Amino acid sequence: MSESRAASSALPSPSDGLALVIVPGGRLRWGLPSSAVLSAHAASDWAGAAPLDWEDLVGAGAPTESEQVRILLLKTEHAELAVRVRGAIEIGIVPESEILPLPRHLLGDEVAAAEGICFAVAGAPLLVMNVNRIGHGR
Amino acid sequence: MLSAVVALRIDAVWLGVDASLVLEILGECPWVPLAGVAAAVPGVLAWRGRAIAVVDLASATGLSSAGSPARRRRALVVKFGPDTLALPVDEVREVQEIDEASVRSNHATRLRYSNGEIDVHGLTLPLLDSQALMASLIRETG
Numbered sequence: 001m002s003e004s005r006a007a008s009s010a011l012p013s014p015s016d017g018l019a020l021v022i023v024p025g026g027r028l029r030w031g032l033p034s035s036a037v038l039s040a041h042a043a044s045d046w047a048g049a050a051p052l053d054w055e056d057l058v059g060a061g062a063p064t065e066s067e068q069v070r071i072l073l074l075k076t077e078h079a080e081l082a083v084r085v086r087g088a089i090e091i092g093i094v095p096e097s098e099i100l101p102l103p104r105h106l107l108g109d110e111v112a113a114a115e116g117i118c119f120a121v122a123g124a125p126l127l128v129m130n131v132n133r134i135g136h137g138r
Numbered sequence: 139m140l141s142a143v144v145a146l147r148i149d150a151v152w153l154g155v156d157a158s159l160v161l162e163i164l165g166e167c168p169w170v171p172l173a174g175v176a177a178a179v180p181g182v183l184a185w186r187g188r189a190i191a192v193v194d195l196a197s198a199t200g201l202s203s204a205g206s207p208a209r210r211r212r213a214l215v216v217k218f219g220p221d222t223l224a225l226p227v228d229e230v231r232e233v234q235e236i237d238e239a240s241v242r243s244n245h246a247t248r249l250r251y252s253n254g255e256i257d258v259h260g261l262t263l264p265l266l267d268s269q270a271l272m273a274s275l276i277r278e279t280g
Contacts, residue, residue, distance in 0.1 A: 028170050059174030100189040102182060103221065107191065108279035110174035117170070119184040125170050 017093040021072065022126065023054060024087035030058060031094070031118070031126040036075050040089060043069040051082035057134050059110060077132045092126075094118045099128050140238050145259055146214060147229040148196050149205050153249060154256060154263035155216065155225075157233045162215040169224060171208065176279055180207060183224040185215055192224045198271060200250040218268040234258040241265065 020031035021040075051071050054060070068088055074081040099116040113133040118126040142157035162185075169183035169192045178198035182189045194207040210226035217223075241254040247264035251271040255264045 027168075028172070100184075100187070102189055103191040106179045106193075106221065106223075106275055106279055107172065107175050107182075108179075111172060117182060117189050119189070125184070127172075 017095040018099065018128070019091065019093050020126065020128065022090040022092050023072075023085045024089070025060065025124060027124050029124050029126050030054075031092070031128045032072070032074065032131060033128075034091065036131040038073040038075050038080065041071045041073070043071055043084065046071040046082070048073070048082055051084040054083045054085045057083060058113070058129075074131045074134075076134075081131070081134070092121065094121060094126065094128070140236065140241065140265075142233050142235045143256065143258060143263070143265065144214070144233055145231040145261065145263055146225070146227040148201060148210070148227055151201050151249075152261050152263050153195075153199075153247075153252070154258065154265045155214065156265070156268065159216045159218060159268060160214055160233075161217055161222065163230055164213040164215060164224070166211050167213050167224070169208075169213070169226070176275075178275060179279065183213070185222070185224065188222065190215070190222045190224055192226065193271075193275065195225055195227070195266075198251070198275065199266075216268070218272050221272060231259055 019034040021034050021037045023030040068086065070085050070089055072083050072085055074083060098120040099118050101116050102111050102114055104111060113129050115128045115130050118128060140156055143154035144157045144160050145152055145154050167183060169181050171181040178194055179191050180194055181192045183192050207226040210228050212227050212230050214225045214227060214230065215222065216225060236256055236258065241256050244252055244255050244264055246262045247255045249264035251267045251274065252264035253267035255262055
């Protein structure tokens, strides 16, 4: 994905599965539907509204130390949301059938923003997020 | 009707689970911790094409525990009511058939969500009340 370019335009056909912009983590990564990611920017180039820290939004604790800091501009139902993420962003496609529902009634509101989890990927599992619910339930 | 139990250990505490509710005993398995969730249900595990909740019995039943559920060497996959769960444990003994009449009220053991105790394998085990546990977990997170 090139900087400041719509992520979805750089991805293979959606018929291959769900295209995701992947935010790195330790034992768990987060997948944002590429259709909801308007653009990605180097932090030094960002001139928009103050971004929110991804770790704060998803309750991930202390930020991962990384020299790579990006601002992702997300499109939600009602607004655009700028978030600051650390680490190397990747793009991937996962079959929608591999996105497994979470046992929400046991996990509570803290996973309200997650559509499901995908284990069938190389590397750490992916929590597939619904950007419209990010920050809700926290 | 309770006719067999599986004895499991968490840290130094042994307890019994109705064997008919145990689907599988796994070795050490890397479950995925989720941020911000309750300590009693700290994550999920991939099991047979599903994401099942991991329940930390030490936290859920009020056992004082120095051990992290992430370090436990085995996991029981159980079906408690409609829910399939993974229970990380330190040790599991073989299934022991029992006479239901030998289950008595808790006297020698104390465990939150226990509905009796029994002597097996030379141990006195509190029996986990899975219904009470699940009601508590759902109440806590719902």
